[in-house]
Amino acid sequence: MQAPAKWSRDTPWRQGHVLCGAACAALGLSHNKFPEATCVLVIGHDCDLANANLEAEPYAEVIVGRFVDNTNGNFAWGKAPRTLHLESLRDGKPVSVELVATEKLALPKDKLAPFFPDEMFVLEPKQLGVLRNWLGARYNRTAFPDTFVDRMKETKADTRLAKLLEPKGSLISFIYFDLDAGELVEREKGDPYELSIVLVFPAGDNPDEAADQADQLAQEVFADCQKRLPGTDEAPNKDIILKSCFAICEDDVTVAKARELAQWRLEYMSLRADDNQLGKVEF
Numbered sequence: 041m042q043a044p045a046k047w048s049r050d051t052p053w054r055q056g057h058v059l060c061g062a063a064c065a066a067l068g069l070s071h072n073k074f075p076e077a078t079c080v081l082v083i084g085h086d087c088d089l090a091n092a093n094l095e096a097e098p099y100a101e102v103i104v105g106r107f108v109d110n111t112n113g114n115f116a117w118g119k120a121p122r123t124l125h126l127e128s129l130r131d132g133k134p135v136s137v138e139l140v141a142t143e144k145l146a147l148p149k150d151k152l153a154p155f156f157p158d159e160m161f162v163l164e165p166k167q168l169g170v171l172r173n174w175l176g177a178r179y180n181r182t183a184f185p186d187t188f189v190d191r192m193k194e195t196k197a198d199t200r201l202a203k204l205l206e207p208k209g210s211l212i213s214f215i216y217f218d219l220d221a222g223e224l225v226e227r228e229k230g231d232p233y234e235l236s237i238v239l240v241f242p243a244g245d246n247p248d249e250a251a252d253q254a255d256q257l258a259q260e261v262f263a264d265c266q267k268r269l270p271g272t273d274e275a276p277n278k279d280i281i282l283k284s285c286f287a288i289c290e291d292d293v294t295v296a297k298a299r300e301l302a303q304w305r306l307e308y309m310s311l312r313a314d315d316n317q318l319g320k321v322e323f
Contacts, residue, residue: 047149049092053100056168057082057157069104077106079120079137081126083144083158083175099146105139113206117213118174120305126171127210129162139171141178148311166242170213177305184302187226188219188233190280197268201237204261213290214240216301227314229280237261237285238301247289254287261285 059080064070071078082089084101091097108125115125115138124139165173192198206213216238227233239261241254260287269282 046091046151047094049090050088051092051153052156053082053089053152054086054157055082055084055089056163056171058161058163059102059152060155060158062264063152065153066155069102069145071104071106074106076182077108079105079107079161081105081137081139081171083161083171094149098149100152102141102145102147103139103141104145105137108136108138111136111210113208113210113212114202115200116210117204118170119163119212121174121177124171124174126163126167127304128164128167131160139174143186182217184217184304187228188280191233195268196280197265197280199281199312200264201261203266204257208253208257211241211250211257212239213242215304216240216298216302222300222302232278233280234283235280237265237304239285239287240290241287242290249286251289254289258285258287 059067059069059082064078064080069078069080081103082100083103084099088097089100105224107130111125111127115123116127118124122141123302124141126137126139128135128137201215205215218236218238220234237258239254239258241250244250262282265285266282269280
């Protein structure tokens with residue numbers, strides 16, 4: 041079905057809508073490695089899309105993504121700013137879509153105007169929020185001290201964290217680090233960082249069950265990462281002292297608390313040749 045050819049403020053297009061097959065074919069859009077699994081998602085802001093002044097806002101921003109068989113937990117909930125696995129519904133059935141930040145395109149609005157969004161595809165409000173946060177995170181994310189990042193790599197504590205979260209990562213929406221009580225400094229050799237890991241989980245339909253699962257995961261993360269960061273009160277680790285790992289519900293994270301913490305994302309790990317624990321997603 042086609043819409044009126046002229047772009048207007050009443051355009052049916054909104055952020056999170058998916059282009060139908062006819063639109064993709066007409067505009068020559070397909071995934072560069074998996075064309076048969078193409079999913080093109082509109083990511084432009086609703087206000088920009090509704091702007092009918094094509095001199096001021098001539099383009100509709102999209103990402104050329106693809107459908108994937110399974111959601112990788114490390115890419116769920118926007119934990120990695122380069123790649124997002126987004127859960128949605130297609131013809132009433134759950135599907136997972138992979139979006140890579142570098143695959144953004146600007147489509148001329150007059151080229152998209154003749155088409156309607158794919159009605160089979162529904163992105164629920166919570167996942168639309170995830171998409172928006174992920175889009176913004178690429179330009180607004182915490183930079184940790186290089187020394188701390190290097191120590192995480194050298195001890196492979198980052199590997200343990202990613203490996204544990206991958207199969208259960210969909211349970212966790214955010215990973216926060218409380219590093220030296222918010223004091224981000226480059227420490228000299230022998231001067232350890234003090235770290236607490238905070239796993240934030242959505243309450244979902246069964247808050248008690250979600251809390252139990254998140255608490256169990258937090259215990260597993262602490263025990264496994266502690267193996268990479270051994271130490272005692274008498275003889276602490278000289279690189280990183282892991283003080284604690286605990287889970288907290290999204291509903292209980294205040295704005296003030298969130299400002300004290302730094303969100304930990306796993307994007308740098310995709311640059312490392314020995315890190316295949318993030319799955320077989322191709323970049």
